[in-house]
Amino acid sequence: MVFPLYKGYYEEVYNNLYALACYFDNSEDKWVRNHFYERCFNIAKLIKADGGKKEAEAQAHMGLLFEEEGELLEAAQHYEAFHELTQGRIWKNETGQFLNLLACESLVRTYKLLSDRMLENKEYKQAIKILIKASEIAKEGSDRNMEGEAALCLGSAHLAAGEYETALRVLRRYSEIATSMGDDLNLGRAYEAIAKVLQSQGKMTEAIGYLEKAVKIARNNFQSLDVIRACTMLGDIYNEKGQYSEASEYFQQAFSASVELMKMALMDETKVHYGIARAHQMMLTMTDYIETADIDSLNCLLSWKESRTQIKYDPILGKSRRATEDDIYQYPETQEESRRTDYFLTMVSASELEKVEGCFKTNR
Template sequence: ITQICLWEMHLREPLCKMTTLPPLPVIRPKLTSLARKKLPCSPSTIPRSQLIKEKDDIDHYLEVNFKGLSKEEVAAYRNSYKKNICVDMLRDGYHKSFTELFALMKKWDALQETARVRSLSWLQRPLEEQPDKLDHFYHYLTRAEAAERKEYFEDVYNNLYALACYFNNSEDKWVRNHFYERCFKIAQLIKIDGGKKEAEAHAHMGLLFEEEGQLLEAAEHYEAFHQLTEGRIWKDETGRFLSLLACESLLRTYKLLSDKMLENKEYKQAIRILIKASEIAKEGSDKKMEGEASYYLGLAHLAAGEYETALTVFNTYSKISTDLDDDLSLGRAYEAIAKVLQSQGEMTEAIKYLKKVVKIARKNFQSLDVVRASTMLGAIYNEKGYYNKASEYFQQAFDTTAELTNLRQMDETKVHYGIAKAHQIMPRVNNYIESADLTSLDFLLSWKESRSKIACEPTIGNTANIGTFLPF
């Protein structure tokens, strides 16, 4: 009894994120308790002749070992566990619970059949072979129905939400979503908590739609979640304010929506929704979240070609990152600023910021950031004709990808490095060709044979400081 009371108190706590439930303190009804002793249940595909033989064996066993058993008790041994659960629900008067469970079982079977027809890898076992799940269905559905009869809607919500938590896994997510929807409908009837359960239900529905890729619907629920929690001090089970979680959920959804808009070159719509996200982030009083919103907004302005505005927003992001002493965010801010400066043709300033990015990335062992910034530096130097510097940074990028054993990036940086080395050696080759003497021709032929090094001829121009290797 103590365990059950503690469990009820746990269900009444603010619930916003999925949690791992403790073992279920189930008090099983008569048929279920008897049927549980003979698990696992017999498969439904057993031949009729075998079933008849098993029935006769059971009758004989019961006659010899158990005198005076009732028909119900005999049925508990004969029937499947799933059937006994359903019979118990009907016998105890929980007709709505039976109807809901029966509908879920039909959908369960339909999904399995669809997977079988399409030769999909359906890893889930039949419900008949999972008595623990059937126990949870019986326990919480009947408790929810009993509470609903008394109009204790908060208890109804808690029991349905407990089922949603229990089925929060990859194979049962559709069951979880069913109970999310049930919780949402019940939450509208709860009037004694100031709207807290309704706010939580909107958060769950937002997550449901977000996972299904229906971002507009998700945004609507998250907006309702945000409005209901605004100015409230409600917390979830981890102690986090629900208002902050609402801001984070909205920011995440607005970011996903803006990404799709930017892909379709709908720059004004993307900027508009990210401005809204930035305002919401400021309400959350979380500087890191505010910085993230500024970063996304700056990228949208950059994509739209609004360079001055983008630069202003990115500078705000870099200031927030500096105040938070967040090196990784600061490196990202500097890289974004460098992209804007590069788009404006201010290469010298862009180089300064990219060198800062490389320094920060190396300090924090962010190899991918090193590759990206080094590649950008190499491209700028290559474009300006500083081939020695270009080769240096492209080689730095290539060496880093080699350490990471990232084959795709290795191939990409190898091409950049090869092009830079070709540009680097080209002036010397041109000088040899233009000299048109026997010595120069010998140097060229020697290089053609080895393809590794080209000799340096002191008498030819200012080519001594140019690189000597080709990467092919």
Template sequence: MTTLPPLPMARPKLTALARQKLPCSSRDIPRSQLIKEKDDIDHYLEVNFKGLSKEEVAAYRNSYKKNICVDMLRDGYHKSFTELFSLMEKWDALREAAKVRSLLWVQRPLEEQPDKLDHFYYYLTRAEAAERKEYFEDVYNNLYALACYFNNSEDKWVRNHFYERCFKIAQLIKIDGGKKEAEAHAHMGLLFEEEGQLLEAAEHYEAFHQLTQGRIWQDETGHFLNLLACESLLRTYRLLSDKMLENKEYKQAIRILIKASEIAKEGNDKKMEGEACYYLGLAHLAAGEHETALTVLNTYIKISTDLDDDLSLGRGYEATAKVLQSQGQMMEAIKYLKKVVKIARNNFQSLDFVRASTMLGDIYNEKGYYNKASEYFQQAFDMTAEIMNMLLMDETKVHYGIAKAHQMMLTVSNYIETADLTSLDCLLSWKERRSDIAPDPIIGESRRSTMEGLCQTSEHSEDLNGFPDNQKKDLNQLLTQC
């Protein structure tokens, strides 16, 4: 077979220049010439071939995250690159940790979220440029913009990072009278509050409150910063007092709630002042200081009445009923609880209705008024069934069952005590049917006489001694109704 000679191949200039730099090339080309030829290739691509530039090639070849980092370094923003690189490392570490803990973890890698990378590049570089010129307010604004952008449950740790950066920068701002510093304290207080570090949160909120006193500063939504400081302090003090009450540190809890009440008055917000009184009253109740609790709760009720706030009024009535119940003033407690039931029914507050009805049922059941107890327990149970709250339904069902059992037990006891043929027939009929047993009218009269006789016993007289005359009259009326 005849072997044909190789065909001469005409190569374009781009290929010819590229082949000269291949390792198999026998020519020793100086470095300066290589650089010149590389520039010739780039120029040829851009002018003659109309192809991609070096930047465009890199953009397609590298990940978006890498391109962002390269742009930062090329533009001279080395601090921004360092901070971004540190955040990306922490991001990956948190992803891996979450991946180990949860099979349902679906958070995307940072390189798959170009919008977030764009925000990092834009605001970090602007903040660094402003910091070089010592425009610290601009630095703060750019870092705060990043904190706001990452203010979501998935990226909250990024938000907290920039809150801390804002706090450090705010210390350097001297031209705004301390407004940025006050805002930074508010953000740090929120950070610690969300992490459950309430003492640290209270320190920052106190600084926030102190810096905003006498100022008319407003946030971006138009709310006064001083009012926000008061609300934040009250919320933190209340959480602290809850922990103190759990540990039976009543004096400390009352002391901190008194401080909260004073701050609420400074805020010139009646609703906030009322809330402070409410929790202070509950603290006095927990400490056994019933008279003081009633005084403070009466203030809360008055404020709620002035504000025409039915829901707050219902809370005040319920708390007052608990105090009166602790004092043994059952008739007064019943009056307040009936008001709570009425308010809850009118305002469609199902849980409040259930709670107040259950409390009324407990009082009547404890005093032996089983018909009334059954009535209130039944309406509590019906409401839980209506709202499909299974946990409360089970609880109220037990209360209702106990009251019904007491009610039936009383009737059966009366039949047994009567010991006549009619009573015996009723008992036998009930045992066969196992349904509700109706009291006999004659036995009902006997029961009424018995209850009236109870009023004359020494034990019942002791119960009545704690009531005013008008309450004794009401109690006697209840007894005669049975």
């Protein structure tokens, strides 16, 4: 499009159109803002005296326009042009930010969004390809935080694709970046991501070590969401290993952290995990009492049925031991937590107790 009436005044026209776009930059008038952004874009391509700075800015505005509309491929094309025009330049915007750094940030952000869509569609190779480009752009921007986040996304994509060794290499690079910056929050998240890879490889002991460090870092920095994620992962691992006491301990920590946040969805999820782990923990001893099938065991089970206290498991005596009333004790937890555990045990335990009680009556 040619603007003969504006010839010689393109830069002034651009500035006025941009001022109008800024004036209408609000949620209700975005369509007006976008109209002026498009006008700026058309005018900027005619400005030659500034070496392409106005065109670079206009490419950034058009990229934002398409990004907000969810048209990420078009947004990426404009951000790529923005990035290309600013390479090797020390241009700054009106707030003093370097345009090349803004171009890198915009391009990395858009590549991440595109990769998320690809991963949802299980297009792993395409996602990894575009995230490698994002990592390269992030390094160019000389922003270590952006470089670390790009490494996290790339490592997670390799994990989703089942490329575990590559994922570990990339994620360890992420942890190195966080360590060099003294960034505990990203270091904890790096440990969590590495643990996920190790868990997928079946290396549970190593995964536990990384997760324990992640929990410690998260607690020290008051990051409750990170505590919940890491503790839940630890609980899942111990639950799979049949170590229900440890699983119960970590699920309880996750539940307590969710209570501090007062997020009902998280509270509901974590208390279910915690209740199941407690039920598993108690069921070991319950099964032992039932299989022992003597008077003392029956009395102990009936006592538990009446009081709904926790049963202490004795892994050394196992089936050969004889239960006594001293084997039952109350955990120092809230009444509400006890009721949650009871819910998981009542249906199974009550029916089993009735069977055992019936057998004893028959034998007598």
